[in-house]
Amino acid sequence: MLFSSFEFLLAIPVAYATLVAANLYSQRAFLLALIALSLIFYAWFRAEYVLILIVSAVWNYLFAASIEQFPDKRIIGLGVTANVLMLVAFKYLNFIIENANLVLGQTWPQIFVVLPIALSFITFEQISFLSDVRNKRVQRGDFVSYLAFVTLFPKLIAGPIIRYRELLPQLSSARRITAEQLFTGFCLFCLGLFKKTVLADNMGSIVDPSVTSLGEGVIKQIDAICAIVAYSLQIFFDFSGYSEMALGLAWMFGIRLPVNFFSPYRSSSIIEFWRRWHITLSSFLRDYIYIPLGGNRRGALRTFVNLLIVMLVGGIWHGAAWTFVAWGCLHGLALIANHAWRQLPWSETCSRNRGLKFAGWAVTSMVILAAWVLFRAPSFGVAGNWFASIWQNHAQPAYMVSNRQLLLVSALTLWVIILPNIPTLFRIEWDRDRIDWTKPVGIAPVSLSLAALSALALSISVIAMARGQHNAFIYFQF
Template sequence: MLFNSYAFIFAYFPIVLIGFFLIGKRNVRAAAGFLALASLFFYGWWSVEAMPLLLASICFNYWAGLRLTPAPGRTDRQRKRMLVFALTVDLVILGVFKYANFFIANVNDGLAAAGATPLSMLHIALPIGISFYTFTQIAFLVDCWQGKVHERSFVHYALFVTYFPHLIAGPVLHHAQMMPQFANPSTYRVDANKVALGLAIFTFGLAKKLLIADKMGQYADLMFTGVHNGTLPSLYTAWFGVLAYTLQIYFDFSGYSDMAVGLSLCLGVRLPLNFNSPYKSTNIIEFWRRWHISLSTFLRDYLYVPLGGNRKGEARRYINLFLTMLLGGLWHGAAWTFVIWGALHGTFLMINHLWTAKVRRNATPGRLARVAGWALTFLCVMIAWVVFRAESVNAALEIYKGMLGFHGAPTSAFGEFAVPYRKPEFFHTLLVGLFICLALPPTISLERWVPQPALLAGQPRMAWTATAVIALATAVLFGFCVSQLGSYSPFLYFQF
C-alpha cells in the first residue's frame, strides 16, 4: 500500500495510530509489538511471498548480533569470524536476489559471442526493500562487533528493522537513532503538538509527490520512453525531458522523506534527516551531504572508512572515493546504467576534492564563484540523472547526443514529439518546482515556521489566529491532494 493511497490515509494509518497509543497507555512493550506487527502487515500488503525472507533476516541478524557483542569467554577472533560469517550471509542473499540475473546476463553475452550455450536465468523476484533492510542490519552487526549496541529487546529490534515509515524506501536507519526511542516510555504517550506537526509535514510531502513529482514524471516519461522506443530527441526535447526528470526524482524522494518523517512524528518517533535541499548545493561534495544523507553516511562509515578512507595517502583516497561511489551506484540497481551513474559521481567528487585541495585551498569563494559553482553542480547532477533514468546505455547515449544538438537544433524541435513541453501546465509546474527547491527551506524545518507558544506568550488571540490559519491552509492543501489520488503512482526509490 502506498502512502499516497486511500487505503493508507483513511484506513491503515488511523487504525495504527489509534491502536498504538491505546495499547501504549497500558503496556509499552505490547504497543511496540503491535507497531512491529502493523509494519509487517504493511510489508505483507506489498508482497506476502517476500515475508519469510524478511522474518528470517531479522531472526538471523538478531542472533548474530548477540554473539558479536563483547562478553566474557568470547574472544575477538571468534567475534570477527562471526562478523565475517554474518556479513557474508547478508551480502550473498542480497547478491542472489538483486544481482544474480545481472551477472548471468553479462556472462551470457560473453558465451553468445563465443558461440556457447547460455546459462539459465534465475526466476526469482526482487523482494521490495531488501537493500534498505539489509544495509540497516549490516550497520547493526558492525556496531555490535564494536561494542556500541546496548539495547537487547527483540521486539524493539524487530520494530527497528520493520518500522513501516522507512521499511520500503529508507532512510537507512542506525540503531542508536531508533532503538532508544522505542525504549522510551514517553514515545507511547500522545503528544498533540507532534501529531499536528507530523500531519502538516505529511501533507506537504504528499503535495510534493502528487502535484509536482507526478506531473513532472509524465513529461519525463514522454522523452525517456520515446527514446527507448526509437525516437531521437532534439535539443529542446532532450533538455526539458532531463530537467523534468531532475525535478521528478527530487520531489518524489523529498516528498517520500517528508511523509515518512511526518508519519513517524505522529507516532512520537523522530526519523533522522535524510534530505536537505540538495539542489542548492554549490559543489558536488555538498550535494552528497544533502542528498540521501543516511545512505551517504552508511557508505562513508561502512565502506569508505574500512577501505582506508584518506589514511593511506592521497592517491588511495581518491581510489577509495571512486570505489565507494561505484558500489553506491550498483546498490541502486543491477544495471550498467547505475554503475556508470556511480562512476560519474565518483569522478565528479574526485575532481571536486582535487580542486579544493590544489586550487581553491582555504580561500572563501565569492558570490560570483558560488553562483558558478551552483550552476556547474546542477548541470553535473542533471547529466548524471540521464544515465540513472535511461532504460539502457544506448538510450542514454542518444539523449546525450540530443542534449548536444546532434538530433536537431531548437528551431526544428517543435515537432509532434515536443508538443507536450509547450503546454503552460508544464512550465508552470517547472517554475514552481524550481522555486521550491532553490528558494524555500526544506519541509523538515516546518517546526520553525509554526508559531511557538513561548514566542506568543501573553498574546493568546494572535497565537490562536496563527494556529488557525496554518491549520486551515494545511487542511485545504490536504483536501486538494486527496482529490488527486486514484492513479497508480509508486515512489521511484521503491525499486531500489
C-alpha cells in the same frame, strides 16, 4: 501499502488509535502493536515478503548474539557476507547471469526472482547493526525491540536508512504521545503527500513519454532538456516527499527519524550535494565503507580510490544495471575532482567569492543533471540519444512538451533552488552528527497557518489521487 493510496489514508486513524491504546497499556504492548501493523502494511504488497523479512531479522539477531559473545572478525564477516548474498540472490542474480552469458558466450537461462521491496535498505541497516554491535556502539537488546526497529513501517519501504543505536533509546523508553506530535506529524505527512501526488507525478507525465521517444531515437532539444530537468524534479519530490511522509508518520507515534534531504539542488559543490541528498545513505557509505577502507588517512591517491569505490557501491546498490554503475562512477569522479580542487592553496579564498560560488553551483548542477540521464535511462542507447538530443537540436517531432508543462518545470525549478526544503518549517536538525537522539526533537508549535496549508495540501493531493493512477515511489525498486 502505498503511502499515497486511499487505503493507507483510511488506515492511518486505525493505526494511530491502535498504537495509542497499546501505549497506554505498556511499552511492550506498543512495540508488539507497532510490529503487527508494520507487518500488515508490508504484507499488503506480497505476503511472502513478510517471511523473508522475519528470517533476515532472526538470523541477524543470532549473528549479533554470537558477535557479542565472540567478537571475532570472522563472525561479523560471515554475518555481512550472509546479508550481501541474500541481496545478490534476489537483486543481482539475473544481472550476473546476463553478463556471464555475454562474456562467456553461454545461454544460461535467467531465474525468475521477485525482489522483496526495501531489501536494499534493510540490508544496509542489518550490516550497520552487526558492525555497531561488534564495535560496542550498541547492545543488541531484546528481540522485540530489534524486530520493531527492522519492521518500523514509516521507514521500512524506502528509508531513511536508520541505525539501531539511533532508534533503540526511543524504542526502549516509555513515550507520551501528545496532540502536538499528532498535529505536526500529520502536517508533515500532508506536505510530503502533496510533493508526491501533485509535483512528482506531474513531472513523471513529462519524463515517461520523453524516455519512450528516446528509445526510438533522438528528440528535439527543448524536449530533451525539459525531460532531464523534469526528472531531476520528479526524483527529488518523489523521494523527499516519501521521506517527509515517513518523518511525519513516525512523529505522530512519538518516534523521531532523521531528515534525509536538505535543499540538495542549492549545492555549490558535489561534496555539498552528497551532504544534502539522501543524507542517511551518504553517512552509511562514509561510516561503513569509506572510513574502513582508510578514508583520507593514507594519502591523496588512496583517498581518490576510496571515493570511487564508495560511489560505485552506491551506484550498484541502486539497481542491477550498468547505467547505475556509470552514474556512481560519474559522481565518484566528480567527488575526486572536488577533493583535488580543495587541496589547492587558493580554493578556500575562491569559495568565499560569490561569483565563483555561483559558477560552482552551475558546474555542480550540470554534473548532477548529466548523472540523472544515466540514472533514468533504461540503457546506454537511450542515454546516448538523450545526450545527443541535448547537445544538438534535431527536427524529429517525436514528442513535444507543451507550454504549460514548460512553465510548470520552470516554476518548480526556481522553487527548489530558492526555497529551503520543507522540514526546515519544523526546525528539525538535519546534521545527524550533531543530534542527541535521547532528547525530544524541537518542532514548531501548532499554528493556524500551518494547519490551513496542510489541509490545502491534503485536499489537492486527494483530488490528484482520485483523478490519476497511483504511481509507486521511485525508490521502491531499489
